[in-house]
Amino acid sequence: MSKELIEELAPVEVHDVDYTKAGSHVDVTVEPDQVHRVAEWLNGRGYFLEDLTAVDRGSLREMVYRFNQHIEAHRITIRVNLGPEDEVDTISDIYAAANWQERECHEFLGVKFKGHPDLRRLLLPEDADFFPLRKDFKVPPEALAPEYYQEEND
């Protein structure tokens, strides 16, 4: 089942995952322009959008989508690597759940979603011009952990 499914997703990279450790049955990276097609395909097969977020990896941002089924747990992780100026298609026209989650992802990490109907700030103040979950965001020193947590591991 998994093999056919992976073929249909047309990934650029298939990650080797262990469900008992990482919590995901299938884990693939796809091209940014494939996200919309993949989401549509999964929607037709009874997968709902469980989670959507991004990880800031310095030069690129990795979008992580999680899909799951109601009947039997089968979690599919879709990853997309985005450059600093890259845009990704919104999937809020397929899943209503993506609407708020993409807004959140946009305001915290600055990911640009092409075709999203309403990208106003959701949790941050309306005039916020910073992206708090980016690694280049300066956290006030009083909010940082004490030094012994930041030392080298012994």
Added chain:
Amino acid sequence: MTEGNITSLDTEKKVASGLTEQTFWLNMGPQHPATHGVLRIVLHLDGERVVEAEPVIGYVHRGHERMGETRGYAQFLPNNSRMDYLGAMTYNHAYCAAVEKLAGIEVPPRAEYIRVITSEFNRLSSHLLFLGAYLMDLGAFTPFLYIWEEREEINDILNHVTGSRLTYCYNRFGGVHKDIDDQFTAGARAYIKRQRKRFKMYDKLVTGNVIFQNRTQGVGAITPEQAFNYGVTGPCLRACGVEYDIRKKEPYSVYSEVEFMIPTGRNGDAFDRYAVRLAEMEQSLRIIEQCLDRLPQGAYINDNVPQYLAPDPGEVFFAFESPRGETNIFIVSDGSRIPYRMHWKTPSYTNLSILAELVRGQFIADVISIMGSLDLVIPEIDK
């Protein structure tokens, strides 16, 4: 009701949504007794009817995700209970389970049983509070006093082992902070016995009440398709008849070893959401009873867990069933003592996003009924 209140909706949108002289805007919240926290809903009304509603959230955003990325794994423990303060134990339990999975820490069986017992007690107290608060939203004051008494007993039982009554920080990586004793088990068993009778009383007092039925039946019905589309989980999803519970579908801890049912509804309306929660409380009692019967002897914490955790580079995605629905934790480790990325997807967040669709065309009084039946906890939405 004045122009100045409409800060989040621009003029174009107002025109597009058909704002005429007959309609007006009303702010519900941010301070409103029925929102149980700082939630604001901008209602566009035509007389008593809702034309459009927009939830405005973020008033208690504290940046939990970023906090998780600036401090050690153990330092983040108290933060869990500040997200969903009514289901604090379940969050605490799941955060530890997620980090244990990431770092490959073994948990003694006794600890797992204790975790399930305490988590289910917390689910009970959360559902009890929903019951009382929801009925008070609908105008019934007395049930609130009954549930407060019962909730107080759970708080006392948990206070005895955890040392706190609401914002628990009881779980540790590799086990729990303190072992449970005979006083705890005796108290828990006495509570189960008493509570079973109380459910019968609630059935008589509330479920059959005509006013309650009229205000909830057929109100705010979610179809399974809508729930799928919006990613609704928890009792709100099960009320539509979808049997989806992480405790059954992806069992963690010792949920696979105990017997319990997933109560489901049929119509997905406010009444079914109430009924599902009531039935779930009885299942929680069943789980606690079985765990108390089978409680193994032995260690309650793994002593070999290092003081400063530094898991190998990798990531974990962990799903668990909080009282409000499926919560997901996503942690990325880069091998240091501080998580590289921590992400939480909380159930009230997705359950609230469907509100605008549910209240469209309804009476303003039903907005309270629908919102209350979703059982929202605002700090969990705002993170």
